Amino acid sequence: MAPSTISDLPIGPAPVSVKYTKLFIDGQFVDAVSGRTFETLDPRNGEVISKVAEADKQDVDVAVKAARKAFDHGPWPRLSGYARGRILLKFADLLEHHFDELAALETLDNGKPLDLVKYVDLPMALRLLRSFAGFADKICGKTVKIDGPYHAYTLLEPIGVVGQIIPWNFPLIMFFLKISPALAAGNTIVLKTAEQTPLSALFCASLLKEAGLPPGVLNILSGFGPTAGAAISSHNDVDKIAFTGSTDVGKLVMEAAAKSNLKAVSLELGGKSPMIVLDDADVDVAVELAHLALFFNVGQCCVAGSRVFVQEGIYDEFLRKVVDRAKRRVTGDSFQSGVDHGPVVDKQQFDRVLGYVEIGKREGARLVTGGCRIGSRGFYIEPTIFADVEDYMRIAREEIFGPVMSVLKFRTIDEVIQRANDTAYGLAAGIVTKDLNSANRLTRSLRAGTVWINCYHVFDPALPFGGYKMSGIGRENGKQVLYQYSQVKSVVTPVESPWL
Template structure:
C-alpha cells in the first residue's frame, strides 16, 4: 500500500540495544484503518522493566549524562531533533498506520513540534542553576538544582509523538535517565525515536523504551523502588492507580495529566460562523481523541438556533476516511476498544433522552471509523455530559446568563481546558477567572506553546507539562549552608 513504511524496530530498547523480552512474548499492533495486524512487538513484563531500570540507574549513578555540562547535553538533543526532521515522512507514516492519525497533520504539526520541543529544552539545559541567599543569621546559603534521578514515563496513544517528547525532552535537559512505556496501541514511533536517540549520541541506558501493557509493564514502573519519579498521561482511573502504587513503593513524586470534559461557551455577541468552526475543530480534531476536546458546547439562547443550524450545515461536509488522503479530515479511532466504547456512549445518549441531531453511526465496512456525532437537549447530569467519551461526540446545550454558563462549565469532575467565544472583554475576563480549568482559550482552540504550562485542575490531575514548570518536575532543590564570621552557628 502507498505510504506504508517498513517496520524496522519491533523489540524493546534497553541500554542502547534492541532486545527481545525475557519471556519472549509479543503482542500485535493493529492498523485501525483496516483492522489488520501491522506487526508483532516485543512485550515488556516486570522482568524487562527491572533490567531497563537497572540500566537507567547505572547510567544515572555512574554514567556521563547527569555529569555532562548542560551545553553538551543540548548539542546531543539538537542533533536528535535534526534527525527527527530528516525522517519526518517515515515517522509520520508510523503514527498514521498505528494510531489512525492524519498523515498530513503528523507531517506538518506533530513531528515538527517534537523537534521544537527538543530544541526548546535543549536551550534550557545549560541554564539550570540555584540561588544564593543573604541570610539574617550570618550564613552563606545557596541552593543547587539537581536531576531527580531515574524517571518513569507512561504515555498515551492519542498523541504518541508529542507525548513522547513532552516527557522525554525536559527530563533529558535536567540530566535524568528514564524508562518509558509507550501505549500498547501505538508503540512504533517510540521505538523509532529510540533508534534516532542512539544515532544522536544519547548514552546507553539514558533512554529505555519498554512497550507493554499497563497492568504489567506500567505497574512495574509505578511501583519500582529504583525509579525516583513518575510522569503519567492518561485516564483519571489509571492515574489514581499510578498514584497509589507510587505511594506504596518508595513514595516517589508523581505528575498526572488526566482526563477532561472541556466546555466551550458561545455568547450572544460571538461571530457565529467562527464559533461553529471552533466548536467543530474542538471536538473533531484527532477524531475527538483529545484530552482537551470541546465535548460540551454551551450556546447562549440569542444565537442558539443559528448556531445549531450552521453546525449541521458544516458537519455534513466533514470528510471521514483514510488518514493518508489529504482531503480527509477525520481518520479512524485508534483501537477496537475505543471504537466500541464511543458507540456505546452514543447509545447511552439516545437512551437517556438526548436528541441525536447528526451522525452516531459507523462509517464503512472495515476500519474503526465513526461519523461526527452531535446531541442536543442534553441535561448536565446525563452520562454523555459527564463522562469523557474521547471520541467525535459533541453535546450541545442552551444557556441564558453568564452565571448559568459558568455553573454549567464547572459542573464536572474534570478541569483541564475551556473555551470562550465572545467579543466582550468584560465577559471574557469574568468567565476566565471563574472557570476551574488549567488552560482557557478565548476565541481560539488548541493554542499551545512550548512556553505555556499545561495541566489540570480537580480530577484532571496535577503538575504541568511544557514551560519551565515541566523542567522543574525533574529537578530537586538541595540547600547548602556554611557559617561565616560571627555566625551563631560557629
C-alpha cells in the first residue's frame, strides 16, 4: 500500500473521452430546460471531467409526460414479451461491443479500479440485463379454481410509469438492477442518476436507442436529489418509485410518494452488517473474508461487513493478521492494473469518512492501522481498522460507507446474536465457522435479508436481495421482483355448466 506521507500519487490521463452529457428524454439528448449544468469530477485527482445537464422539476415534468405517452399509447407495453426481450438482448450485445469504453468511463467517473469494473461490475450488469430479458416472455398470470360456476384467472400487467433513483457506488450495476426488470415487464421509466456519477447511464442510453427501444420508454436525468429526485418521488403521474440510497433519503422518498398519489414504493437502503467469526474458524480464511466484506469497493457498499465480531479465542491472532492484510492493499491510479484500493467518490464522502475516523478516536476505540489521507490530490483514504470497539460507539452503529473496519470481541453465540441484531439495519450478515450447527443457528437468528456462510458479496440475478427493518422495503432480483413492477388483475367470467 502506498504510504500516506507521499505528496502525490502518480495519476495518468484518462484513456476515454466523454460523449454524452445531456439529458435523455423521449429518445433524444437534450439540454435542461433551465440551461444549467454541473461539474462531474475525477475522484483520482478532483479535477473536472465534464459539465453535465442539470435536471430539475421542469425536466422531470417533460420526461414523465414522454414516459406516460409511451406507456399509454406507445408500442412497448403492447409488444410481446419475446419482442421486448429481443431488444434487451440486442442492447446487451451492444454493451459487450463497447465493453472497454464503458468500463473506462465508469472508472473515470466513479474512481473504482478498472480491474474491478471489468471483472465484477460490467459482467454483473450484463448478467442482470440478459437474465431479465429472458424473463420477458415468461411473465404470466394463472388460472384459479374458485367457488361457483365461474372461470377465473389473473393477468400480470405492467404497473405504468416508474420513477427510479440510483446511487453512486455501483452506477452500472444499479442502473441495470433497476431498468432490467422494469423494462422486461413492459413499463416506461424516468431514472435519475446520482449527481456524482451520471456518465455511464447516459452512454448506455445511446446504445439502448441503437438497440431499438422506442422513444419515451427510458428517460435518463442527471441532477440532484432535492430537486430532480424530489420531483420524481412526488409526481402524480408516476405510478411507482424505486430508490436505492441512504435510509434518511429513503424516508423522504416514501413520504413524498404517500403525499402525492400513494404510488407504490420499493426501497433498498443502508446497512451496518455484522461479520461473525467463530473461534473454530480457519483464521486465515476468516481474515480474507472479513477483508473482502469491508474493503471491497473501498467500503462503499450497503452490505459492507463493517462490524466484525470475533470470538475471544482467536481475537488477538485475527486482529494481527487482518491488520497485516489491510496494509498489503495496493493503492494507486485506478486505471493501472493490479490496483485494488481506489479513491472514495468525492470530497463530501472523503470528509465524512475521515470525520468518522476522528469520532472513533474520541470515543476510545483503538486505531490499529490507517486513518489518514493518501497523497494530496484526489480522495484516497488508507484502509483503516479500529480494535476494541464497543457497541455504543458511533463507528459501530452508523453507516460510514468507506474503508473503516470495526473489530469487536464476543464470548458466546447467544451474546453475538443479541449484539449483531442490536441495530436499526438488517441488510446482510456474514458467518465464518466450520460448525454446521452454529451456522444454522446463527442463520435463523440474524435479522438480515442476506446471510453469507463462509463467503461474502455473492450476488446473482436469480437471488432475491433486500433488507429487514430500516434497510428497506421489497426485494431486488429474483423472479418476484417482476411482481413489484406489475399489477395483478383478477378476471372472472360465468360459465354455463356449474360443474366446470
